[in-house]
Amino acid sequence: MGYEPQKASDFLRAIVREVGQKKSRDVFDQALDSILPEHQRNSVQVMGFRDGKLTLEVSSAPLFAELSGFRREEIRKRINEASPNKQVANLQFRLGGTGHV
Numbered sequence: 001m002g003y004e005p006q007k008a009s010d011f012l013r014a015i016v017r018e019v020g021q022k023k024s025r026d027v028f029d030q031a032l033d034s035i036l037p038e039h040q041r042n043s044v045q046v047m048g049f050r051d052g053k054l055t056l057e058v059s060s061a062p063l064f065a066e067l068s069g070f071r072r073e074e075i076r077k078r079i080n081e082a083s084p085n086k087q088v089a090n091l092q093f094r095l096g097g098t099g100h101v
Contacts, residue, residue, distance in 0.1 A: 032044060
């Protein structure tokens with residue numbers, strides 16, 4: 001079916017990249033654990049961090065409105081305090097969870 005085997009070097013590079021991204025997400029997950037109450041934290045997932053932009057997916061529309069509309073800067077600053085080696089310049093929220101029904 002046109003499947004080409006992947007070179008070992010490409011495969012290993014992808015694994016190393018994925019591990020690095022997971023470590024980065026873990027730092028932000030821990031920060032969010034300390035910032036958000038548990039009932040809100042269960043609805044927020046770290047999607048990625050790249051070039052200073054942290055993307056969070058929120059599965060609740062009312063919580064999305066609250067976090068993106070009123071608490072974005074507070075959360076960004078508190079994340080930066082909790083993770084000084086990974087500074088967030090831009091915090092982006094996206095509404096998720098609705099397509100999995």
